[in-house]
Amino acid sequence: MWRVWLLVNPAQALFASAAILVTLVTIIHLFVLGGPLSQYLLKGIIEKGL
Numbered sequence: 070m071w072r073v074w075l076l077v078n079p080a081q082a083l084f085a086s087a088a089i090l091v092t093l094v095t096i097i098h099l100f101v102l103g104g105p106l107s108q109y110l111l112k113g114i115i116e117k118g119l
Contacts (some may be wrong), residue, residue, distance in 0.1 A: 097111065 094111070097114075
């Protein structure tokens with residue numbers, strides 16, 4: 070399903086992926102309430118993800 074959508078409309082699929090990522094980051098920031106702690110957590114998540 071996802072591959073078919075990527076072939077049919079790659080721009081829309083990329084936009085949807087970006088929107089999901091932005092939403093997740095926003096939720097994380099809301100839980101941690103910003104500041105150095107959120108940067109530390111996000112850095113750890115990014116390093117584990119990569």
